[in-house]
Amino acid sequence: MSDTFDNITIVKKANVYFDGKVTSRTIVFADGSKKTLGFMQAGDYEFGTEAPELMEMLGGEMDVKLAGADEWITYTAGQSFNVPGSSKFALKVKAGGADYCCSYLV
Amino acid sequence: MSDTFDNITIVKKANVYFDGKVTSRTIVFADGSKKTLGFMQAGDYEFGTEAPELMEMLGGEMDVKLAGADEWITYTAGQSFNVPGSSKFALKVKAGGADYCCSYLV
Numbered sequence: 001m002s003d004t005f006d007n008i009t010i011v012k013k014a015n016v017y018f019d020g021k022v023t024s025r026t027i028v029f030a031d032g033s034k035k036t037l038g039f040m041q042a043g044d045y046e047f048g049t050e051a052p053e054l055m056e057m058l059g060g061e062m063d064v065k066l067a068g069a070d071e072w073i074t075y076t077a078g079q080s081f082n083v084p085g086s087s088k089f090a091l092k093v094k095a096g097g098a099d100y101c102c103s104y105l106v
Numbered sequence: 107m108s109d110t111f112d113n114i115t116i117v118k119k120a121n122v123y124f125d126g127k128v129t130s131r132t133i134v135f136a137d138g139s140k141k142t143l144g145f146m147q148a149g150d151y152e153f154g155t156e157a158p159e160l161m162e163m164l165g166g167e168m169d170v171k172l173a174g175a176d177e178w179i180t181y182t183a184g185q186s187f188n189v190p191g192s193s194k195f196a197l198k199v200k201a202g203g204a205d206y207c208c209s210y211l212v
Contacts, residue, residue, distance in 0.1 A: 002118075003117060004117055005116050005118065008115070009110045009111065009113070010110060010111050010133060011109060011110050012108075012110060012111065012164055012207060013109070013164050013205060014143070014164070016145075016165070019201075019203075020145065020147060023203075023205070025131065037116065037118065037131055039120050039126065039145070041126060042126075058118055058120070095125075097125075099122070099129070101118060
């Protein structure tokens with residue numbers, strides 16, 4: 001996997017959630033598709049989705065529970081998980097925070 | 107000022123400082139020049155510079171004291187300040203955090 005994304009547009013201002021404990025930046029590819037590159041401070045969060053999402057862990061560790069799931073699953077750098085559209089998921093981010101890339105799958 | 111940077115390359119992984127309380131991503135322009143887009147959680151920090159830097163505030167508020175300065179100066183969204191190369195500067199980031207763009211001036 002490449003260490004970079006090339007020929008993209010980035011929105012300067014961060015997307016800010018949970019009083020700044022979760023922030024991301026939106027990047028747009030030539031084909032119009034979007035991803036966000038973000039960082040979460042340690043903590044517990046719940047997010048809703050519109051489009052289906054692919055969450056790729058770039059660093060750190062988090063426990064994830066998708067809507068309807070009974071168990072928490074731990075993901076670390078190099079791992080990824082999918083979240084259905086029009087759904088939600090709960091996260092427990094471990095000490096040191098979590099670096100991630102979120103792809104919106106249309 | 108445009109809301110985006112276009113035709114850039116971004117390094118996927120975040121630059122992580124102060125146990126994740128300060129994170130940024132590096133973007134590279136076609137001419138090889140670099141900037142970082144970052145976010146700081148509320149707190150007190152000190153950074154060193156190699157190249158001279160232009161710090162542009164995209165959101166939030168911080169007090170800044172450059173090396174050799176006697177006073178703290180407050181900067182908010184839309185404002186910017188320069189830091190000399192091979193120097194250092196102290197920051198007090200206010201509640202809610204600070205969103206910034208740092209340009210490395212060669």
